[in-house]
Amino acid sequence: MADPERFDALILGSGEGGKYLAWHLARSGRRTAVIERRLVGGACPNTNCLPSKNEIWSAKVADLARHARQFGTTTGPVAVDMVQVRQRKRDMVAGLVDLHLQLYKASGAELVMGQGCFVAPKTLEVRLNDGGSRVMAGDQVFINVGTHPAIPGIPGLEAALPLTNIEALELDELPDHLLVLGGGYVGLEFAQAYRRFGSRVTIIEHGPRLAGREDPDVADEVRRVLSDEGVDIVVSATVHRVQGRSGQAVGVVVETSQGTRTIEGSHILVATGRIPNTAGAGLDVAGVALNDHGFIQVNERLETSAPDVWAIGECAGSPQFTHVSFDDFRVIRDNLAGMNRSTRDRLVPYCMFTDPPLGRVGLSEAEAQRQGIAFRIAKLPMAFVLRTRTLDETKGFMKMLIAADSDRILGFAMVGPEAGEVMAVVQTAMLAGLPFTALRDAIIAHPTMAEGLGPLLSSVAPRPGNAR
Template identity: 70%
Template sequence: MSSNSYDVLIIGSGEGGKFLAWHLGRSGKKVAVIERKLIGGSCPNTNCLPSKNEIWSAKVADLTHHAEAFGSITGAVATDMRKVVARKREMVDGLIKMHLEFYKDSGAELIMGEARVVAPRTVEVKLNDGGNATFSGDKLVINIGTHASIPNIPGLVAAKPMTNIELLELEYLPRHLIVFGGGYVGLELAQSFRRFGSQVTILEASPQIAAQEDPDVAAEIADALRAEGIAIETGVTITNVEGRSGTNVIVMTSGGRFEGTDLLVAAGRTPNTNAIGLDSAGVELDARGYIVVNDRLETTAPDTWAIGECAGSQQFTHVSFDDFRIIRDNLAGGSRSKKDRLVPYCMFTDPQLGRVGLSEKQAKAKGINVRIAKLPMAGVLRSRTISETRGFMKALVGDDDRIVGFAMVGPEAGEVMAVVQTAMLAGLPYTALRDAIIAHPTMAEGLGPLFTRVPAR
């Protein structure tokens, strides 16, 4: 084996790829990860964790603005965006340091440079430190992620809009932020910047924000955002854009004319598979540019796998981590599959959205008969102690009394959702949660009265 030849070669250091590298390195394999820029991938650098960091800064700002209601007198309150960004950068720096220590401890090699596949399991790298090198592996794993999509709208590119990456680096507060897209990213960041002090308008092409959710869930989130002063326009088609983000932008839509100072595009993701030579290795792409894989995450090329978003997996870090476990176990002779896995969703708006299993409209589309129970968050006594009573819990129960879906809009929804997910994974009947002794006063305590409301068969 030459110095540039490895047991396993991994392109991209995102969640699934890095954990696979560390595991194989600790197992004695010769492993290399080729990373273009972001050590650890987008989650710790630009996406998941940085956004949640600034979302928490916005939560603190919101609590401070309403401190009098809790008995604290604060006086005038303002947000210093430079300090918000500095706190986020400090976290990112610590995460990068942690990742480098994991690489060192595991024995996996990290190669910084831009990779292009030139033959089966063979990669040419333009090294960040200068020069080029070619690397090969007995096995190749592709973990190259996605990037924010910029729709083909006249004037949009010229307007230099921000994606989440640029917005999270802003050291000034936009006077009026216009957000293209009412999905998870757009809604989380719209609320955060409203709480920092920006005027915010959301433009969404679908009839509702959070388009994949049930109408009652989307309506509850929309009501919460509008209550904070965010303007939401749904069912609109953007026809053209004028001006430049950061100074003045004018957005023309089927619903009218919108003028702001800054523009955020949060309109979906595009896989990073274009023009990197995957065809030279026999790796096929689907019509949208995602890598074609089977349930074991094997591509159409021998000894070649794909992980995470580039392989069409749901765009969550926790899914990419499970992709790692699938490949890890299968390389060891197992038969692990991504088929029928139970994937939780969490949107970090305030109140949060937590969902797992089927939604009401998904159950209807599949022809699955369900009984539905709902409980307003005001019925959960913990919500009254913190004065956050907006939202509800909703459970879907099948004919066999097992839980097939759960959604919650409310404080700490992601944590409560994990309790229900555990019951679903165990195949427990809903009565197990209905009759459980759950500590008082907690948010999860609401699961008891929620499941008490399940209609009889």
């Protein structure tokens, strides 16, 4: 093995946390290199978060065009051009990649395109994409390799060449009938988008309901939204086998309480979870331990079992959101500077970008009950928020959990327009330790979605022995 090139910091993978760490370290005067096998900036700007929301918005426009008459606008027949939908997404991605390259250049961090594998502690051999190889060693190493879509071991599924979220965003044709395996966030977002583009869509979910991590009332509302738009939903379904080929003709043999049947479609999309990209990276050689599911074992400071080696983002078992990976960067950055920051007790918000979207932060009812936390609950239909009447978007509700023995906000969930923005208001109050009464009594601009927090919280039952 050739003598390695020496760096102050090596970062394997250019996802959210890794790239921000690279730019920070390089600007601080440290010789820093990032090894990225394919996607400059990671999955979020290339194949996941932003591209999917780009196409979801195209689907929203198609839906608005079809319903333009109810808003007083007359249009002709509406047709979707998937080539243009894809091109709009590609143009956005190209602009984001260019922006990332500019930021690398400005920071002084070196971006090395190739496949990195540990060949010794804190030492990587990189097979360069344009040929040749480099051996690189870092005083400190940060692993940010992310995850990839899981393909379950269902007979015939792999041979059917199914779509994942990556391939679904590259379709230049409209599926006649899209079969979606999985009723989680990714599956539901794509199901609604392709239904709005004009496809028939069937969701096949193994569990008893969609969005299985959510409270039953939230899951039921999401199901109602999708059903009203014509999405077929099959729950409590065991998939026995898949036959045919996605893009031509495909059949899924499922067993439910009504018996066994074959659901036929033109395309199949798999959205059943993700697997860490840790296999084949030589982590055993680096002394980096994995858990039973292949994720890197880290402590609350994101330190691995190997000295001077950290892991960031999804590969470290962090919640699978870009905003969490960014916070992982902040944890590592601050600890490198001598501070004491950890991942413990983070208040992690998240959104599902169906229409209307779901936003949630803090505890759900089910989580509070499992933890033995007593709570009061307030719930308000979105139709009671007057802003929804101006938009003709009255589906959904918002609800908040309040501690039974104090006025502390425990959690918030909303299915409704601009749910993520309203959720951020509640999250800010939670981070500040404000009682729910601060939001209840605030003067919030009219007519906005956040204005609904006032009537929502006016219905909270007083604590025993306390006046309102």
